[in-house]
Amino acid sequence: MDDRSASGFASVSPELLGIGGAWMPVTTGESGAFVFRAADAARYAKCVPATGAADLTAERDRIAWLDGQGVPGPRVLDWHDGDAGACLVTSAVHGVPADQVPPEGLRDAWDRIADAVRRLHEVPARTCPFSRSLDAMVAQARDVVARDAVNPEFLPDEQRHTPPADLLAALAREVPRRLLQEAEDTVVCHGDLCLPNIVLDPRTLDVSGFVDLGRLGRADRHADLALLLANARETWTDEAQAQAADAAFADGYGTALDHDRLRFYLHLDPLTWG
Secondary structure (H helix, E strand, C coil): CCCCCHHHHCCCCCCCCCCCCCEEEECCCCCCCEEEEECCCCEEEEEECHHHHHHHHHHHHHHHHHHCCCCCCCCEEEEEEECCEEEEEEECCCCEEHHHCCHHHHHHHHHHHHHHHHHHHCCCHHHCCCECCHHHHHHHHHHHHHCCCCCHHHCCHHHCCCCHHHHHHHHHCCHHHHHHHHHHCEEEECCCCCHHHEEECCCCCCEEEECCCCCCEEEEHHHHHHHHHHHHCCCCCCHHHHHHHHHHHHHHHCCCCCHHHHHHHHHHHHHHCC
16 A cells, blocks of 8 residues: 555545444555554554445455354454445454564574465365456556556566566466466465564564455465565575575475476566556
8 A cells, every 4th residue: 555644545434434433554664555543453444435335245254163163363353334435444463463573583483484384275175256367467557557657666666667567568478378387286375475474472482473365265276385485585694595595485384496497486466556
């Protein structure tokens, strides 16, 4: 979500949409929604104008479904949908986002994170009603690129001066092969598995839960792993430590990493935001 002023938040808020209580604006994130925290820090409210209600409804349904699968995360507490917009109220997942712990803390939590991701991916994919398929991701990327809406800050440094249409064309040549791999390795993916969306208990460093579930769905497991491992590289102090962490994650997660597939999904993901 883009940073917004207090006056900006007043345009759509829990109070305006009929959700009672005392709320404070949260001004971090990149979802484009208006997010509020309850004064007692036990609840969060995400509010959108009417044009965003369908996406928020989809997020609500994903949160409710995952809550029933034994995977830690928020619970749906309240919902409002009307002419002025929609508001989703969820329970807070108490703890600290994994990107806010120092490198030594992330190292200590790394095995726990690998185990939590493995357990998420072990939820039977056939039971998941939501798709995050490669076909859907490519279609979304085509739309974002066609609207010239790719955010260059999301791209790897070496790609920022390449036209997004050229980046997508190069990835498109790989899609038939990646579809075959997806068919053999589909799991329930978080969809935006980066460190800010993994909440840790600050005392034990256990995973308290996954948050920001709007992209959850069936996908190749490497779509999740690519984002997590790349994002963690921003915490590790050097490449040797990053490679050791990748190896440790693969060992704790329980599968070998396909680095070619990791690269593919890491380059596709930035083209799907916009």
